[in-house]
Amino acid sequence: MYLQKPTGIKPMYSKAMVDLSLELHIAPQQLFNKMCQIANLETPRIEHIWEVYGQNxxxxxxxxxxxxxMWGFNNALEFYEGVETxxxxxxxxxxxxxxxTLTPMMLVLILDEYFRLTPITMVPETPEVQALAKMMRLKPQEVVDVMEAFQHCDPYLNRKDEMKGNLVLACQQVWRRFGNSEPQELASYAEQLKDYFEH
Structure with a gap:
């Protein structure tokens, strides 16, 4: 679900928000919700924090x-040693x-573009492929390689040649998540993920 962003709050999937999410191990959606609460001063505790730090x-x-x-204070690493995360x-x-450098979120963006093209246009010379590659700081051929892996996941293409490796496995996972969902669900998520690459 896409929430309306109050003025001054970074987009949910901006690089700064994602980096903070990874540091705190709190999903970007939860951080975004908290930031909206802060922007709206929704609780007395938030109001107090704002009074203390808002103008300073x-x-x-x-x-x-x-x-x-204070991270790691009191031997936290030793305390959690052997604990599976x-x-x-x-x-x-x-x-x-x-x-x-390919990540699953990049694969989501490429899958969104995949559904907008036909197999014959999934080549490095296609302007949409070049624009997506430039945005993600990839080579156009890398985007094409991912699209080819998605072709092996696409039941409508029924590709007989086999493809193996980490790339096709990762593409299969993304395909299972979005391949049969409503197109607007993937398009909406991909649109939000683009914020990660904007500075």
Missing amino acids: PRKLKRAVNLLRE IESFEKEFKPIADDT
Whole structure:
């Protein structure tokens, strides 16, 4: 669901918001909701925090730096040693393999474009492919490679040649999430993800 953004709040999937989400292990949607609450001063506690820090950015920065310095305080790493962590939204923004910069969220953007093209136009020379590659700081051929992997997931194309590797496995996971959903659901999510690449 896309929420209306109050003035002054970064988009839900801006790089700064995603980086903070990864640091805190709190999903971008939850952070965005909290920021909306802060913008609207929805609770007495938020009002108090605003009174203390709202007009004093340097004081806020000092408090944030102090909290960041306390990370790992009291041997937290040793305390959690051996504990298995299960990532959820974090995987969306991390590379699909060690040898690539492609992330699942990039695959979502490419899948959205995939549904707007025909197989014959899924080539590096296509302006839409070039624009998407430029936005994500990829080579057009990398976008084409992902589209080819999606062709192996597409039941309408019924490709007989087999494709293996991390890329096709990651594309299959994204296809399972969005391949049969309503087109506007994928388009809306992809539109929000574009904020990550805007500075």
